[in-house]
Every structure is written in structure tokens, then in C-alpha cells.
Amino acid sequence: MLDENSKYKELLNREGIKSTRHRNAILELLEESEFPLTAEQLFITLRDKTASIDLSTVYRTLDTFASKNLIIKSNRADDGKALYELNHNEHKHHLLCVGCHKLISIDDCPIGELMQTLKNKIDFDITGHKLEIYGYCHDCKKFNHTLSSDA
Amino acid sequence: MLDENSKYKELLNREGIKSTRHRNAILELLEESEFPLTAEQLFITLRDKTASIDLSTVYRTLDTFASKNLIIKSNRADDGKALYELNHNEHKHHLLCVGCHKLISIDDCPIGELMQTLKNKIDFDITGHKLEIYGYCHDCKKFNHTLSSDA
DNA sequence: AATGCAAATGCAAGGCAGTTGCAAGTGGCG
DNA sequence: CGCCACTTGCAACTGCCTTGCATTTGCATT
Incomplete structure (x- = not known):
């Protein structure tokens, strides 16, 4: 347990903050997850x-x-909840499934090159x-096909 | 005034909803704006x-x-507010300026083709x-250069 | 133009995600 | 082990948005 709890101690100390049970647990959950989590998901799992x-x-x-850049905060596009x-x-x-809210990762960025090109073209940093x-x-997918009918 | 108020009457009736002063005013404001607005911005302007x-x-x-697809609702990426x-x-x-929150439109979609290619490659509709x-x-831009110094 | 009714509106209360003030608890230093 | 700043729980609060309900309004019909 000690070992487990101090897994991120060094990392946290390096950032000038204390290593606590909660902080370690949150980092661990985020590390285990393949996709961004809401605060509530973390809360429930921890509880x-x-x-x-x-x-x-x-x-x-x-x-x-x-604030230490250890994690990234964003907002879910469809309901604005923080991730x-x-x-x-x-x-x-x-890929965001609008049916079940599942997030599927794409590993390579398909538009990296494009951004480079764009950088040189516009007056915007x-x-x-x-x-x-x-x-x-x-x-x-299947589910949706049986339901949707309008444009 | 009559003419102005009924500018969107036909459009609204076509969707099966009544033409009212407020609805016309909101459509007008959205039409005048080059970028998405928050509910609050609309509220204040109308008031x-x-x-x-x-x-x-x-x-x-x-x-x-x-719900009639006359407008599009989205969530601002940085604070999740509805637009x-x-x-x-x-x-x-x-283009979203993280300094002043300004939104600048890009007219052509730089990744339309890419999406088409992707559609054929993945198991996702x-x-x-x-x-x-x-x-x-x-x-x-200038402002930022004088301030930022960290990674 | 007056009537009637469903749809639209104002108002106030409510709901939910996220924040804050403060007192109590804890990590980690000597 | 004892201290002190940092961290946490708790409860109250904020901001954005939604809902219930009584009133008003658009508009079809007389």
C-alpha cells in the first residue's frame, strides 16, 4: 500500500505539491483511462x-x-461538461459517439501538416x-438506423 | 415596423411555429452576427x-x-458555454483567440476530403x-509576446 | 372586428456543474 | 513528536440553464 500510494510522490513533489492519498488515486485513475473523464466519473469511482x-x-x-500541466482540461463538445x-x-x-457518449481515440493527427501550412498563411498565432x-x-450504428428517418 | 417584424414570418410558419416579436428579433440578431453568440449576449442586446x-x-x-434546425447549438471549447x-x-x-475570446471564421473546410477518406477506413458512422x-x-499577439515566458 | 384556443411569454423557483470560505485534518519538515 | 503550511470535508453559494404555472398573444374562425 505504501508503495502504491507513493507511486506519484516524486512527480508531485517535483511540482511543489504534497503527495496525498487522493491525489495519487486521481492520477492513477487518469493513467488507467484511455479517454478523458468527467469530475463526476472520478468522484464516483473513487468513492x-x-x-x-x-x-x-x-x-x-x-x-x-x-495548473501544473499534469493534466489537460477540456469541455465536451455536445454538453459542455468538463473533461x-x-x-x-x-x-x-x-471519435465521439453521439449515441452513447463513448470517446474513441485516434492515434495519429490527420491534420498536423495542414496546421503547418495554415500557420504560414494567416495572421494568427x-x-x-x-x-x-x-x-x-x-x-x-444499427440502433440508429432503425430509428432515424428525417434529414 | 410591420414589414420588419414579419421578415421571418414565412420561414417560421413553414416550421409550424408562430411568428413573434421576440423570435423575429433573435433571428435578426443571429443573421447579423458573423459568429456564434451566447444566450446572454442575445439577451442583453435584445433588452x-x-x-x-x-x-x-x-x-x-x-x-x-x-430543434427545427434553423440554428446550430454548440459549446465553446474553453469554458463550455452554449453558443x-x-x-x-x-x-x-x-479560429478561437484565447486572448480575447474572439472567433474568426474560416470559410473553406480544410479537412473535408480527409473525412471522406476516413469514412471508408473506420468502423464508425x-x-x-x-x-x-x-x-x-x-x-x-503582441500582447502575449511580452507576457509569456514559460513552456 | 370580436371570439376562442393553442402556442408563446414572464416570472419565480428549481436543478445541476462547478466554486468558495472556513474549520478540521494531514504530510513532511525539523 | 510537534509544528505549520498545505490539503480536505462540509456546507453554502454562484452561474448557466430549465421548468411549472399563470398570463398574454398570434392567428384561425366566426
């Missing part, structure tokens, strides 16, 4: 799995991590970009 | 410019329009996509 935690602690922890993911410094995009692709995943 | 309107009416009207814009059925992307480019606009 069930580990010891009790307050939702405000989840938010505060996430804010702290984000958090570990900052692997790797550039990623997702590009610092980043986000591409989101909507649709229906394998499972929701 | 100042036209007659008083309730915020709930703004939201309800926008929801109604969105509304007229549905011109034209596909657009934006693509129905749409959204590309957002972040950075600093002409005005905020």
Missing part, C-alpha cells in the same frame, strides 16, 4: 473503490493538476487545435 | 435594443430553433466534425 472523497476535492485537485485527461504531451483526437469527429459507434 | 425579454424566453426560443448560430447549411470552422484552432489573434 466506490477507494476511501470517501468530497467532490470539491476532486475539482480542486484537478484544477491544481491542470480531464493526463497530459502525455501526445497529440490526440477522438496558432498554438493548438482540436478536431472532433461525431457519429455513431459500431454498437449504436 | 437594450428592442423591448424587454426574459432570459428563459431566449433559451426556449433558441431550443425551439435548434448559437444561424444554420446556413454551410460548413465552417473558426461519421455524421459530422468540428475543427477548432486556438491561438492569438492579430491584436492579442
Whole structure:
């Protein structure tokens, strides 16, 4: 348990913040997840799995991590809810299933080159970009076909 | 005044909803704007410019329009606030200035072809996509250079 | 033009994601 | 082990948005 708890100690100390049970647990969950999580998802998982935690602690922890650039905060495109993911410094995009809200990662950025080209063409300092692709995943696909009929 | 008020009457009737002062005013504002607006922006403008309107009416009207596909609702990437814009059925992307929140339109979609290619490659029914480019606009550019120093 | 009814609106209360103030608890230093 | 700043839980609060309900309005019909 000690070993487990201090898994991120060094990392956290390096950022000048204390290593605590909650912070370690949150980092661990984010590390395990392939896709961004909401604060609520983290809260519920922690409450069930580990010891009790307050939702405000989840938010505060996430804010702290984000300010240290350990994680990335974004907003889900369809409902605006905040999403958090570990900052692997790797550039990623997702397929968002509008049926079940599932996020599927795309590993390579299909528009990296394009951004480079664009940078030289416009009077705007590009610092980043986000591409989101909507649709229906394998499972929701069939389902959708039986329901939708309008344009 | 009559003429002005009934500018969108036909359009609204076609969708099976009544033409009212508020609905016309909201459509007009959205038509005049080059970029998506928040409900609050609409609310304030209407309150100042036209007659008083309730915020709930703004939201309800926008929801109604969105359900008729007259407008498009989205969520601002950086703070998750809802944005509304007229549905011109034209596909657009934006440059978002993280300095001043300004949105600048890009007229042609740089990744349309790419989506077509992708559609054939993956087990996912693509129905749409959204590309957002972040950075600093002409005005905020200089400002930013004098401030930023960290990685 | 007056009537009637469903749709639209204002108002106030409510809901949900996220934030904040403060007192109590804890990590990690000596 | 004892201290102190940092962290946490708790409860109240904010901001954005939604809903219930009574009133008003568009508009079809007389």
C-alpha cells in the first residue's frame, strides 16, 4: 500500500505539491483511462473503490493538476461538461459517439501538416487545435438506423 | 415596423411555429452576427435594443430553433458555454483567440476530403466534425509576446 | 372586428456543474 | 513528536440553464 500510494510522490513533489492519498488515486485513475473523464466519473469511482472523497476535492485537485500541466482540461463538445485527461504531451483526437457518449481515440493527427501550412498563411498565432469527429459507434450504428428517418 | 417584424414570418410558419416579436428579433440578431453568440449576449442586446425579454424566453426560443434546425447549438471549447448560430447549411470552422475570446471564421473546410477518406477506413458512422484552432489573434499577439515566458 | 384556443411569454423557483470560505485534518519538515 | 503550511470535508453559494404555472398573444374562425 505504501508503495502504491507513493507511486506519484516524486512527480508531485517535483511540482511543489504534497503527495496525498487522493491525489495519487486521481492520477492513477487518469493513467488507467484511455479517454478523458468527467469530475463526476472520478468522484464516483473513487468513492466506490477507494476511501470517501468530497467532490470539491476532486475539482480542486484537478484544477491544481491542470495548473501544473499534469493534466489537460477540456469541455465536451455536445454538453459542455468538463473533461480531464493526463497530459502525455501526445497529440490526440477522438471519435465521439453521439449515441452513447463513448470517446474513441485516434492515434495519429490527420491534420498536423495542414496546421503547418495554415500557420504560414494567416495572421494568427496558432498554438493548438482540436478536431472532433461525431457519429455513431459500431454498437449504436444499427440502433440508429432503425430509428432515424428525417434529414 | 410591420414589414420588419414579419421578415421571418414565412420561414417560421413553414416550421409550424408562430411568428413573434421576440423570435423575429433573435433571428435578426443571429443573421447579423458573423459568429456564434451566447444566450446572454442575445439577451442583453435584445433588452437594450428592442423591448424587454426574459432570459428563459431566449433559451426556449433558441431550443425551439435548434430543434427545427434553423440554428446550430454548440459549446465553446474553453469554458463550455452554449453558443448559437444561424444554420446556413454551410460548413465552417473558426479560429478561437484565447486572448480575447474572439472567433474568426474560416470559410473553406480544410479537412473535408480527409473525412471522406476516413469514412471508408473506420468502423464508425461519421455524421459530422468540428475543427477548432486556438491561438492569438492579430491584436492579442503582441500582447502575449511580452507576457509569456514559460513552456 | 370580436371570439376562442393553442402556442408563446414572464416570472419565480428549481436543478445541476462547478466554486468558495472556513474549520478540521494531514504530510513532511525539523 | 510537534509544528505549520498545505490539503480536505462540509456546507453554502454562484452561474448557466430549465421548468411549472399563470398570463398574454398570434392567428384561425366566426
